[in-house]
Structures are given as structure tokens and as C-alpha cells.
Amino acid sequence: MTLLGLVEREPSHGYELKRDYDSYIGLGRSLPFGQVYATLSRLARDGKVVSGEAEPGAGPDRKRYTITDLGKQDVATWLSEAIEPEPHLQTVLFAKVVLSLMLDRSAKGYLEIQRAAHLQRMRELTELKRTGAPVDALLADYGLFHLEADLRWIDLTESRLQALKEMVQR
Amino acid sequence: MSSTNLAPRHESVPLIAGRDIVKSFGETPALRGVSVSIGPGEIVAIMAPSGSGKSTLLHCLAGIFPPDSGQVWFDGRQIDSLDETQRTKLRRTTFGFVFQFGQLVPELTAADNIALPLLLDRTNHREAYRRATSWLQRLGLGALGGHRTGELSGGEAQRVALARALVTRPAVLFADEPTGSLDSLMGEQVMEFLVDLTRQEGTTVVVVTHDARVAAYADRAVMVRDGRTTTPAPAQAVRQ
Numbered sequence: 001m002t003l004l005g006l007v008e009r010e011p012s013h014g015y016e017l018k019r020d021y022d023s024y025i026g027l028g029r030s031l032p033f034g035q036v037y038a039t040l041s042r043l044a045r046d047g048k049v050v051s052g053e054a055e056p057g058a059g060p061d062r063k064r065y066t067i068t069d070l071g072k073q074d075v076a077t078w079l080s081e082a083i084e085p086e087p088h089l090q091t092v093l094f095a096k097v098v099l100s101l102m103l104d105r106s107a108k109g110y111l112e113i114q115r116a117a118h119l120q121r122m123r124e125l126t127e128l129k130r131t132g133a134p135v136d137a138l139l140a141d142y143g144l145f146h147l148e149a150d151l152r153w154i155d156l157t158e159s160r161l162q163a164l165k166e167m168v169q170r
Numbered sequence: 171m172s173s174t175n176l177a178p179r180h181e182s183v184p185l186i187a188g189r190d191i192v193k194s195f196g197e198t199p200a201l202r203g204v205s206v207s208i209g210p211g212e213i214v215a216i217m218a219p220s221g222s223g224k225s226t227l228l229h230c231l232a233g234i235f236p237p238d239s240g241q242v243w244f245d246g247r248q249i250d251s252l253d254e255t256q257r258t259k260l261r262r263t264t265f266g267f268v269f270q271f272g273q274l275v276p277e278l279t280a281a282d283n284i285a286l287p288l289l290l291d292r293t294n295h296r297e298a299y300r301r302a303t304s305w306l307q308r309l310g311l312g313a314l315g316g317h318r319t320g321e322l323s324g325g326e327a328q329r330v331a332l333a334r335a336l337v338t339r340p341a342v343l344f345a346d347e348p349t350g351s352l353d354s355l356m357g358e359q360v361m362e363f364l365v366d367l368t369r370q371e372g373t374t375v376v377v378v379t380h381d382a383r384v385a386a387y388a389d390r391a392v393m394v395r396d397g398r399t400t401t402p403a404p405a406q407a408v409r410q
Contacts, residue, residue, distance in 0.1 A: 115393070126387055
């Protein structure tokens with residue numbers, strides 16, 4: 001859906017979409033070309049985009065993609081919908097704490113290691129925010145708030161380890 | 171710096187260090203044997219939940235009160251054994267302080283507040299106000315020098331407090347929850363200024379906070395739990 005939104009921004013080649021995605025949205029995670037073209041093929045099949053004729057030149061794909069009215073409607077709907085708030089805590093972090101308690105390992109030690117790792121990442125993101133472009137700052141803030149939420153959970157969990165241990169070791 | 175072999179060891183020579191600090195208030199223990207070592211120019215966050223002894227640690231390191239036992243070192247000199255007069259002089263001449271609130275004189279202007287520590291230290295009037303004005307400009311407050319601090323927003327007042335703490339060019343800035351009374355945007359502005367200005371000045375910073383986003387501005391964090399520092403985890407312990 002993000003790619004479809006980028007096509008709405010302006011008719012684009014696949015490599016332009018990948019470039020824009022990596023620059024504005026990827027937060028250091030590059031979108032594979034294969035995924036870009038597979039998505040564009042699916043969107044074309046579903047009538048969300050149309051592709052022009054292949055243009056002369058080197059490169060894997062010289063087609064320019066343009067969004068259709070149906071595609072625009074999809075983007076508008078998607079942008080107006082809330083995403084589902086994560087309803088269940090099923091992270092690796094959670095699993096490690098529970099397993100540590102079950103196996104009588106040091107959950108507290110793990111939480112301290114994880115806290116240090118979170119703080120280190122928060123320092124990196126804060127530096128990115130201080131020195132980067134506004135879009136970097138926006139993405140860094142998103143990461144910082146989520147890491148902060150994890151840290152609060154880590155602090156709270158640490159204070160409840162004994163009660164959790166009694167429950168999972170039954 | 172003294173080369174005495176009694177000074178606590180640090181990878182680089184520490185500017186300020188506490189060793190096995192114990193401090194109680196009546197029957198209530200606040201610190202149960204804390205050791206911390208801070209190098210020159212470092213920005214270190216002391217992080218802990220409320221009531222975990224982090225402000226007490228700051229007060230001991232800054233010589234505001236001596237620990238019940240343990241040692242505090244500054245620049246190769248043991249300062250916990252200094253008398254109150256000597257510690258007061260050290261604080262006034264060598265340390266700067268930023269607290270959560272309540273440190274400015276509301277009836278005085280921003281420039282007066284910043285010039286005040288210089289005037290108390292017998293800097294001449296013209297020079298004190300020249301430096302105060304310079305700091306106001308560095309903090310983006312050039313137009314507010316004549317305003318009473320009671321009329322300033324929380325963020326502006328805290329920037330004035332930062333200028334007042336730094337105007338004497340202290341070796342160490344101690345900041346206790348410096349953004350605690352501010353909304354997150356104002357708090358970030360204050361931390362930006364704090365980090366930028368202390369790096370420019372080469373000031374060592376000890377910032378006490380419960381807020382991970384504030385601690386993330388520091389070079390490293392020292393965790394205090396139940397009156398003790400916890401061992402920081404090595405980076406290589408992190409796995410994807």
C-alpha cells in the first residue's frame with residue numbers, strides 16, 4: 001500500500017519507487033527490487049495501477065506506473081483507517097523473560113542486558129535526530145517512543161519477576 | 171590532576187568519582203555502596219526510578235552533603251572530607267547546577283539572573299552583564315534579557331537557568347531532572363542546548379533523570395536500583 005501511495009505522488013518507474021521508499025520510509029531498511037516489481041505486477045493485475053510501454057534504455061524495467069482511480073480510492077481508504085493496535089504481547093522480549101523464569105535462568109540479568117541495548121539504540125537515534133534531516137528526526141522519534149515504551153515495560157516487569165516466576169514455575 | 175595512587179581507577183583519568191558511597195536519611199538508606207567514575211568532558215546520565223537514590227548520589231558527588239561512608243573525588247582531590255566552607259567554595263567556583271525548577275529569582279530579569287553568580291564572585295558589573303548577554307544570545311534568548319524570569323515560559327526559564335549554570339565556566343555541570351517540568355518538545359530543546367553548549371565548552375555533565383529520552387542525550391548511562399549501581403551490560407551481549 002505504501003508503494004501504491006508513492007505511485008499516486010507521481011507516475012514513477014520501479015527504481016524511482018524503490019529510491020523514494022528507501023529515502024523516506026525505509027529507515028535504513030532497503031526495499032528489495034524483486035519485492036518492488038512483484039508488488040507492482042500485483043497492483044497492475046488488480047487494476048490499481050497501469051503501466052506504460054517499456055521505454056528504451058538499460059535496466060531491468062523501464063515501465064512507468066500510474067495510479068488508477070481504483071488505486072487512489074484504496075490509498076484514501078488506507079490512509080483514513082487506524083491500523084490495529086497490537087493486541088497481544090508476543091515479542092521475543094516477552095518470550096525470553098517467560099522462558100528464563102521457567103528454566104530458572106536470570107530473567108533480571110537478561111532485562112538488564114536488554115535495557116542497556118535499548119538505551120544504546122536510543123542514543124543512536126537521538127544522535128540521528130540531532131544531526132539528520134527532518135524526515136530522519138521524525139523516524140527517529142517514532143523509534144524512540146517505541147523503545148521508551150519497551151523500557152517502561154522492562155522496568156515494570158523487573159519489579160514483578162518474583163510473582164511471574166511463581167506463576168510460570170507451577 | 172594529582173597522581174596519587176589512592177584515586178579511583180578509570181580507563182581514562184576520572185574527573186569526578188564516587189567510591190562505595192553510602193548515605194542514609196535517618197533509618198532510611200538512600201545509597202548502599204555506589205561507585206561511579208566520570209571522565210573529563212563526558213556526559214553521563216544517572217538513571218533510576220523516582221526514590222531510588224539518584225538525586226542523593228548527585229548531591230554527594232557535587233559536595234552538597236558528604237556521604238556517611240565512602241569517598242568522593244574531584245580532579246584527583248578527595249572532597250568528601252572537606253568542611254562545609256570548602257565544599258561551598260568548590261561548588262560556587264567549579265560546579266554548575268540546573269534543577270527541575272525554582273532556581274531563578276523571579277523578580278530579577280533574565281540577564282540579572284545569569285549575571286548574578288559572576289557578581290557574587292566579584293566580577294565587575296560591565297563584564298558580568300556582557301557575558302550574560304552573550305549567553306542569552308547563545309541560547310536564542312537575546313530579546314528576553316530584560317524580561318523578569320517570572321514572565322518567561324518554562325522552556326525559556328530553563329534555558330536561562332542553563333546559562334546561569336554555565337556562565338562561570340564550571341568544570342562539571344550537575345543537572346537534576348533538568349526537563350522534568352517541561353513538555354517533551356521544550357524538554358528536547360533544553361537538552362539540545364545543554365549538549366551543544368557543554369560540548370563546546372568542554373564541560374563534564376552529570377545528568378540525573380528517570381526519563382530514558384533525556385538519558386539518550388548522554389554518552390552513557392549509569393543505572394541506580396535500590397541504592398546501588400547495576401553493572402552495565404556489554405554491547406557484545408546484544409544479538410539480533
